[in-house]
Amino acid sequence: MRIVIGQGSCGIAAGAEKVRKALLKTSVDPDKISITGCIGMCYLEPIVDIYDDDNNLTRLVKVSENDAEAIAQFVENGDRSAVEKLIVSDEDSEFLTKQTRIALRNCGIINPDEIDAYINADGYTALKKALGMTPEEVIDIIKVSGLAGRGGAGFPTWFKWNAARQSAGEEKYLICNADEGDPGAFMDRAVIESDPHNLIEGMLIGAYAIGAKHAVVYVRAEYPLAIKRLKNAIAQAKEKGIIGENIFGSDFSCDFMIKAGAGAFVCGEETALIESLEGHRGMPRLKPPFPAQSGFWRKPSNINNVETFANVGWIINNGGEAFAAMGTENSKGTKVFAVTGKVKRSGLVEIPMGKTLRDVIFDIGGGMKTDKPFKAVQMGGPSGGCIPADLIDTVIDYKALGATGAIMGSGGMVVMDESTCxxxxxxxxxxxxxxxxxxxxxxxxxxxxxxxxxxxxxxxxxxxxxxxxxxxxxxxxxxxxxxxxxxxxxxxxxxxxxxxxxxxxxxxxxEKKCPAGECSDLIEYKIIADKCRGCTLCARNCPVGAISGTVKNPHVINTEKCIKCGKCYTSCKFGAIVKE
Amino acid sequence: MENKSVDLTLLDGVLEEYASVKGSLITILQNTQDIYGYLPKEAIELISEKTGIATSEIMGVGTFYTQFRFEPVGKYLIMLCQGTACHVNSSELILQTIKDELGIEDGQTTADGLFSLKCVACLGCCSLSPVMMINEDTYGSLTPDKTKKILKELREAAQ
Amino acid sequence: MINLTINGKAVQAPEGSTILEAARLNDIYIPTLCYDEAVEVYGACGLCVVEAEGIPKLLRSCSAKCSEGMVINTESERVVQSRKVAMELLMSAHDGDCVAPCQLNCPARTDCQGYVGLIANGEYDAAIKLIKNKIPLPASIGRVCPHPCEKACRRKNVEEPINIAQLKAFAADMDLKSDNYIPEVMASTGKKVAVIGGGPAGLTAAYYLTIMGHSVTVYDMMEKMGGMLRYGIPQYRLPKEVLDKEIAIIEKTGVKLVNNVKLGKDFTIKSLKEENDAVIVAVGAWKSSSMRTPGEELEGVYGGIDFLRGVIKGNAPEIGEKVAICGGGNTAMDACRTAVRLGAKEVYVVYRRTRAEMPADELEIEEAEEEGVIYKFLTNPLSFNGEDGKVKSITLQVMELGEPDASGRRRPVPVEGKTEEIAVDSVILAIGQKLVQGDVSELKLNERGNIEADPDFFTTDLEGVFAIGDATNRGASIAIEAIGEADRCAKAVDAYLSGKALDTRVPYISKRDESSIDYSDRKKQSRVTPKVLPADVRNKNFDEVSLGFTEDEAKEEASRCLECGCREYYKCKLLNVAQLYDINPERFKGEMPQKYSRDENAFIERNTSKCILCGLCVRSCREVMDLHSIGLLGRGFKTDISPAFNLPLDQTNCTNCGLCVSLCPTGALTEKSVLDKQVPLNEEYSEETVEIDGQQASVLVSRYNGKVLRVIPNDELSRSMKLSREELLELVK
Missing domain, CATH: 1.20.1440.230 (NADH-ubiquinone oxidoreductase 51kDa subunit, iron-sulphur binding domain)
Structure with a gap:
């Protein structure tokens, strides 16, 4: 038996580290306790996976440090009763079983801090295979796969690689854009935190294909854990000779560098990212020239995002056709989404292109978390748009989503109900x-x-x-x-x-009205006298003394004084306060 | 806040490693902020001297990125997430609660030097929204009450 | 060479050229604000966008390269819309005044800030030339004008407005005392123009048309020229000797003056039109308005201007000892003060509102009071009562102030049943004046009984006949209004005579939101007014009351000017581009990105609230000079340009090379001139070669009125020398 604790940023924020420390205090052999990255079932964090010696999995969810002893009992004596209530439900398990994971294939399974875990999962075999081909052959496989940039724009990856390959010059750069700035998106963070070697392998293959000797990852500063794990992974790969001179004995050499962003969304734009890499203000450059001709230090450069690279190794190993077999005519493979907002099951969802929004939000996401009906889903963050309820059957495909006015985007999917204005x-x-x-x-x-x-x-x-x-x-x-x-x-x-x-x-x-009841200047709070028990809680919470009334008698809000902070509304235990 | 003199020798290591590596300004500034908690003017002048990058350029870079500060921050730096999921899950209420509890606005520090409030871009913990980070720790699924409790505990811990 | 098509024209450009370069090479204009050959392309302003066939996105022509067979449109609807919105957005965040509010509020658009500034610098000669661009009778107007300019003057928000009118009179008096400025007259056009009426309107139109090379004759019914200035303004306010001198200058310029001839008697409009190519009717409004009060027909009740004219012509009517003047305007003041000087013992001013609402100049009201005039506020004549056909008393209705009316002043309403009676020997009705309609019966009149003239072109219903001034449209107004019309009419007549089209559109200019202006940093400095004769001396004679400014007083007063109008007005590229498009930045009105602030050293003044963030200063300082004295700070809407740590320029490594200033497309960076007080002037710039340390270098020299105002380094050598201003000026001596 071994215990694996999900330790992505979300998991840690939910208390996974406290759980791990509590487990270490039990009688369980510390060597049997390890971590993994983000499983993607964020709504169930902290998650503890227990594998028996035949590698059968028992998944415990919403675990707290107080459950440590019960887990120890289970691991050591096989006593299920104490952890029964923590075992993931069949319904929740479907959240994962309904997905098709390529970019996330190792996430939440292997230990991101150990290169051997990656290698044991067939890691770096794709790189070895690619180095046995010509760069043109590698680009050709990517072309066949139909892989397109997962950062949002959906530009064909092979085309960019080819342009950079064709560009004159010895010095070239392969850059990974990990400046995942869209609010509501965390796919890239999960990949780096959970499977950093997958990114490194994809990048090395890309570097080989375009002829770059330098690989750079630009990670946003808000992701300290991702930076830490990636740094560690780079060091391990260097040690094994996977990064450096004559990789796997080939003529191909490539160094690796991490640069941390410093808080600027615009640096997700490739020319701004380059400016930032050079230590400047992240202000976009004029195009032309494009980075493929003149990029980092004015040398030919190719930039792809994390998820794009995370697919590369799988494609090389399984063939472009296998990847292209998934999806629609113009959108191939799978796409990872970060599903959040008013949805019941929020987390990371990787599905083949061609599924519908309904599949993601209702089938996998479980529908709405409150009793209010689904109103819209926001895709693509600040560059995207809101897709309304009646377009819920829109197919996940660059063209189909673009036609709604939204975009595929990098994968943020924020679900909204009727209470969102x-x-x-x-x-x-x-x-x-x-x-x-x-x-x-x-x-x-x-x-x-x-x-x-x-x-x-x-x-x-x-x-x-x-x-x-x-x-x-x-x-x-x-x-x-x-x-x-x-x-x-x-x-x-x-x-x-x-x-x-x-x-x-x-x-x-x-009409000066907010139908969703969210714009505070356009709403009024009122107390329904019949429902008010006169508990005085609202009056005590009101910062401006706008609520009056005596104990056990219905209270009244003075709308002249009311600043519409909503504190009474959230504090009322009897649903006696309404917004109008 | 009192203007304590800045010990510039703390920067020696950073400058030795990066001063002559081109393109390292942001890295140097990040390290500098790790040391002092902010970017003191004296440090910027020293960085300029050692790297040959004009102070106007350094200030240009420093003020461009939200990560950098030019004033010392409180013992606890509250970074409240402004992401979409947090917005949808009423992060506005949490912001109001923090402002009310501490009597400070975004970007300010309490008079006792204990808390600084900064609204930040998405922290990427959307499933736990609304979320805030205080120093290294992340707090999720916040409610006004929960937020008050956290602030109270931290204040007590500091005393 | 690459072949391409721009705006339907086949053109060629060298391999590797950008579209902008190709367009410029072929004399096709594309606007730019952030582009300059001296620095790398930047792409910020987005004004250089063009549309290329087959390319869905607009291209920034400063960076997009030409390719063979490209078909470009630089003025398509989409391109124009994009530029228009860009300019509207830019101007919505540009907190600056192109032109000072004093000038904008002057009906003649006189460059008040310009001449006040020149006076402050002792440049009286240049000042009078600037004034005479708009007013040919400044010594007279300076004395009598109710100065709307001063009402708009922002100095009032500090303490009191600048004494603009008196400064104008001062500059004009200086000119009258020395060699008079006579403008250069253009070559004769051979066209003849007749002007009917020699008042301010007629004389002004004649003056400017003469300068334009036309042959102009002014016909007037009175013995002397000057119209209302002569016959409606008392001697103590405008000595006729001053007016005579100014008219003499107009005559010297080439205007022919004919007096004692009357329209309808000696000639008709049509007869003049037959002899001339154009006729301008500027006959004025010479009939006093009636109050429609019972008893107006009594002996001893006079019209205000009739009374004043009588006094001026030497046949003052009998007014007795007790005189009541009805009205609250400047004519009422002129009448009451004239009555005092004629020896009346009790002079009343009957006005239905209060002192605060009086339209007369505050100084006039005060001076009249000093001279013994008694104000009867909140009273209105009910009837003039007579005996034997002669007025003996007035019954006054007592009034009180009610709700504000359309003019914003509180409306006077009668207090029921409350009246008052005062005994009088005579009454003067100073409540306005009207056109004598019979004189202009050849022309179409409007419902007010005034000549109907086009507000932009001043045309009447008769071909080639124009009309201006008090006789037209809305009727009598102040002299400066008539002068402004006359100036614009002269342009319209010139266009008519030469067959050219006249553009009467008012070009866009940027104006600051008055309510946003902060004056707290301004030091208070009292308004200077010229000394006046003591009340007990002046009330006995018609000597000029004001003694006029001394030179020191004038300079002191002029130096108070806040310099609202932008110094770069005459060469502002931003304004030029803004005026190309029909823009309305008001629709995007919102927060201004930067607080209005100034940082200056001996050479350069920075004003970040006018900055449009084109980055030319920062880039040239970095890329060309390798100085990095200034840089971008912050980001987004609040991006600012400043030296590091917001230090003043003086404390940076700035060498005052002036490159940033010369590249700045607007007034965010200005190079100071040698003048002590900075003034926006239409300077002439020329590139000149000078010798520095035995080497040939290029400098840019600006001159105004023959005086060198600035010398700006203009090549690498001159910039690298780090010369002081004195040294630079020495180069062109």
């Missing part, structure tokens, strides 16, 4: 892009700010006739005029919400 959602994203705009070009620097100001006015009930049209005009101008992808896609959250929820905008502007 769509104007507020658009404002949320514009607030994000306005803060993250580098400030270089006019359209993005001032345009996103002005859009935010307009949306802010609308949510405050100060919108006026013509605002929607003005917003649309500004959106199209920004899409056309902004310098980089950040600005060009910044209007998408506004355009899609106007497209699908125009009535909600109109309600804010014309």
């Amino acid at each position: 769509m104007v507020g959602m658009a404002k949320f994203f514009l607030d994000f892009t306005a803060k993250e705009s580098c400030g270089k070009c006019i359209h993005c620097r001032i345009g996103t700010k002005r859009m935010l100001e307009m949306l802010d006015r609308i949510t405050k009930g100060e919108g006026k006739e013509g605002d929607i049209e003005l917003l649309e005009e500004l959106c199209y101008s920004i899409k056309d005029g902004a310098l980089c992808g950040l600005g060009q896609t910044a209007p998408n959250p506004v355009l899609t919400t106007i497209k699908y929820f125009r009535d909600e905008y109109e309600a804010h502007i014309k």
